[in-house]
Amino acid sequence: MPRRRRFSEDGFGITLERLMTETKVTYRGLGERTELSAGYLNHLVHGNRPVPSNDVVQTLARALGVEPEHFREYRLRVITERLEAMPELIDRLYRRLAEPGSGEGHDEGERAAR
Structure with missing residues (x-):
């Protein structure tokens, strides 16, 4: 079986079903x-x-x-x-993400995280 990723990129239902x-x-x-x-649980998955x-x-994660x-x-x-507790970070992050071309390449995403 392939090694499980630490973080799922999929939505909640898909992730829950995969873990099950x-x-x-x-x-x-x-x-x-x-x-x-x-x-x-069936409703959550679907x-x-x-x-x-x-x-x-947290309960589901522990069980799985x-x-x-x-x-x-x-x-x-x-x-x-965390963002709600740091308004200055919200503004910085917004400016970075709103820049033309942001998110198109890996370098821009790394700069936005700084």
Whole structure:
């Protein structure tokens, strides 16, 4: 089996389903590990429910043997929380990302992160 990436680039449902497949756990099995209903987990996988709270993401991550940061949405929430605490960084990041040509090449992305 290929080595699992530390961070998933996919959306929550796809990532959850992939982890369930990799760990060979069913909806019912994951439900027993997390005290979440199998139906709710099915809704999460298929995008019929919003991404759950960070507490639920942490519970799912623990049950599936990954860090919560594995989920892209968790990382985005952490970034958002940190940015909200640092308004000057919001302005700097916005200016970098709004520059013409930003994001088109690897070098621009590295500069934006500085």
